[in-house]
Amino acid sequence: MHLHKYEKIWLTLGISALVIFLIVLGYGAFYKGTHPQSHGVTIDPNNIEANDAFKPENLGLTQVADDKYIVNIAVSAFNYNLGKDKDGNVVKHIRIPKGSTVLFQATSKDVVHGFNVAGTNVNMMVEPGYISSLETVMNKPGTYTIVCNEYCGSGHHLMYATLEVYE
Amino acid sequence: MMKVQELIRRKRRLILMQNDEKKKANTDKEKSDLKGTFISVMILGAFLVISWIGAFTLFLSR
Numbered sequence: 001m002h003l004h005k006y007e008k009i010w011l012t013l014g015i016s017a018l019v020i021f022l023i024v025l026g027y028g029a030f031y032k033g034t035h036p037q038s039h040g041v042t043i044d045p046n047n048i049e050a051n052d053a054f055k056p057e058n059l060g061l062t063q064v065a066d067d068k069y070i071v072n073i074a075v076s077a078f079n080y081n082l083g084k085d086k087d088g089n090v091v092k093h094i095r096i097p098k099g100s101t102v103l104f105q106a107t108s109k110d111v112v113h114g115f116n117v118a119g120t121n122v123n124m125m126v127e128p129g130y131i132s133s134l135e136t137v138m139n140k141p142g143t144y145t146i147v148c149n150e151y152c153g154s155g156h157h158l159m160y161a162t163l164e165v166y167e
Numbered sequence: 168m169m170k171v172q173e174l175i176r177r178k179r180r181l182i183l184m185q186n187d188e189k190k191k192a193n194t195d196k197e198k199s200d201l202k203g204t205f206i207s208v209m210i211l212g213a214f215l216v217i218s219w220i221g222a223f224t225l226f227l228s229r
Contacts, residue, residue, distance in 0.1 A: 004199075004201050006201045006202070006204065006205040006208075007201070009205070010205065010208045010209075010212075013212060017215075119229065120229050121226060121229050140229075
């Protein structure tokens with residue numbers, strides 16, 4: 001088969017791009033353990049309290065080590081349930097020190113919602129029946145708005161909370 | 168009779184000449200100019216690489 005000189009160049013570039021991307025994908029998936037935010041961990045949406053992470057006392061921010069935190073969120077129309085503070089007030093604002101590793105775990109009680117800490121890579125779909133989780137390092141101080149980015153009903157735009165990363 | 172033979176000979180020569188032209192056209196096709204195509208492919212490739220780097224940088228910086 002005769003191939004033109006230029007054809008050889010662009011075929012080589014195209015095939016190497018394919019190989020490079022497959023290696024990157026394989027490295028991320030098999031070595032670094034990257035996976036979709038919701039990857040088959042199931043839960044009964046009518047009884048999320050049966051799961052330890054979503055018991056009312058475990059909702060919201062929990063410190064598990066010096067610089068490790070877990071944030072559990074029970075999502076429903078049109079609210080992010082981050083638990084209650086010592087005085088029994090509903091938590092709508094969480095504070096995390098800069099540089100901490102944070103594991104977000106969320107599940108929905110009703111319809112599909114979104115969980116996006118606007119301006120960061122924390123962005124996931126929250127589906128009823130599944131636990132979505134994402135671990136990240138919060139390196140940039142500031143106050144971020146947590147928004148729902150899946151249209152979930154008439155109160156969709158009222159669904160928010162805030163997350164503050166402090167020095 | 169001579170005229171007919173002469174006509175046949177001319178006709179043959181004409182066919183041969185036409186065949187030669189066809190061969191020439193075929194070799195021209197094989198040496199086709201792909202410079203424009205090559206430049207377009209490289210422009211498309213550069214666009215893909217730049218947008219990929221842009222998205223990846225955004226991912227790393229957030």
